Amino acid sequence: xxxxxxxxxxxxxxxxxxxxxxxxxxxxxxxxLSEDVKNVLRSPQxxxxxxxxxMMDDGKMHIFEGYRTIHSTVLGPSKGGIRYAMDxxxxxxxALSAWMSFKCAIANLPxxxxxxxxxxDPRSMSVGELERLTRAYTVALSDVFGVDHDIPAPDMGTxxxxxxxxxxxYNKVHRSDFPGVVTGKPVGxxxxxxxxxxTGRGIMICTLAALKKMKLDPKKITAAVQGFGNxxxxxxxxxxxxxxxxxxxxxxxxxxxxxxxxxxxxxVKYVKENKGILKGFTGGKEIKxxxxxxxxxxxxxxxxxxxxITKEIANKIKAKLIxxxxxxxxxxxxxxxxxxxxxxxxxxxxANSGGxxxxxxxxxxxxxxxxxxxxxxxxxxxxSMNTAFENVWNNKLEYKTTMRIGAYITALKxxxxxxxxxxxx
Ligand code: GLU
Numbered sequence: 001x002x003x004x005x006x007x008x009x010x011x012x013x014x015x016x017x018x019x020x021x022x023x024x025x026x027x028x029x030x031x032x033l034s035e036d037v038k039n040v041l042r043s044p045q046x047x048x049x050x051x052x053x054x055m056m057d058d059g060k061m062h063i064f065e066g067y068r069t070i071h072s073t074v075l076g077p078s079k080g081g082i083r084y085a086m087d088x089x090x091x092x093x094x095a096l097s098a099w100m101s102f103k104c105a106i107a108n109l110p111x112x113x114x115x116x117x118x119x120x121d122p123r124s125m126s127v128g129e130l131e132r133l134t135r136a137y138t139v140a141l142s143d144v145f146g147v148d149h150d151i152p153a154p155d156m157g158t159x160x161x162x163x164x165x166x167x168x169x170y171n172k173v174h175r176s177d178f179p180g181v182v183t184g185k186p187v188g189x190x191x192x193x194x195x196x197x198x199t200g201r202g203i204m205i206c207t208l209a210a211l212k213k214m215k216l217d218p219k220k221i222t223a224a225v226q227g228f229g230n231x232x233x234x235x236x237x238x239x240x241x242x243x244x245x246x247x248x249x250x251x252x253x254x255x256x257x258x259x260x261x262x263x264x265x266x267x268v269k270y271v272k273e274n275k276g277i278l279k280g281f282t283g284g285k286e287i288k289x290x291x292x293x294x295x296x297x298x299x300x301x302x303x304x305x306x307x308x309i310t311k312e313i314a315n316k317i318k319a320k321l322i323x324x325x326x327x328x329x330x331x332x333x334x335x336x337x338x339x340x341x342x343x344x345x346x347x348x349x350x351a352n353s354g355g356x357x358x359x360x361x362x363x364x365x366x367x368x369x370x371x372x373x374x375x376x377x378x379x380x381x382x383x384s385m386n387t388a389f390e391n392v393w394n395n396k397l398e399y400k401t402t403m404r405i406g407a408y409i410t411a412l413k414x415x416x417x418x419x420x421x422x423x424x425x
Pocket of ligand 1: 156327352
């Protein structure tokens, strides 16, 4: 059985970590960050690679590669999801871990940043294979993970199911019960109400906040949402609930367009009944994936893969507002184009921070052993997201820059304080 990458995602000159450094360097220059602090942030604290021999259902052994990178623990224990995808590699995990440090700082959470991943194709694996792989990964990293050390969560290709396996494997190794060692768990096993839809909810809050700044009425706005997984599905649903007309949606199987607006409730129902995929849904006409990105809509929400907004695509984008649901959907070379076109970009490190914000609430509830209602979680989430948005917006204005660089500056201010206050060897 071959398990080689099917799609090589590479639309930028450098690696994803280069994309992080490009923005970090730019923000550092505009803000006036010291070289020393910048160099600390350019160097992730720890990178671990594990090899995981797994007995596959066909009786053959396959050696998977797993990673965990801890970018920073300056502001608290490191936090970040675990990704299962074929293009997972050391560089990508490193980039994603740095983004988690910035994201947690922007969201004002007492966390550092980390990310993990396994190079695998979860769609072609059985539940049993996935469970064995997840347990092997957890055991291999059982000295790294910890309630007050490093706390994993779901990311692309993983969900509450994998988090429950991580919880169980970790607890078995440590012979005790540590519900706060992982977030994004099923409700009832220490998971939080509102966690599943939190990233989509954060996108909705950021959209409303940006529209307000732009003096646009949500009821007269159209949107295109790329990705219909945990992030895109809830984002589309919640934007629709706010009166925004979602004209295009798409996942890895199909992309659909409907000028009158897609019936999102029907699409959600269809996906739930059809193994999580949109293919076969008849609520719109089929278009090319690229056409969704360049569609004549007001808002574009890339909530699927990284590196989809290249320089060429940026030149063709008609939306006036981009809300980055995915991590790293825009390559650095496209930033300038979008700026010149006057397109407002709410960057990933702010736009998709609703997920980790509710992960933090889950962790707090686990520590207290006391659980909140969905209304309570949502109210705390909305307040936190609106505060983060305002801070980023104010830095954008103060430093006369884009929201992306304003977001990085927001993070740099906190990280600089932490690095300097804690001192050095
Ligand atoms: N994987 C999500 C992210 O990229 C959530 C991380 C978490 O909840 O720790 O933000």
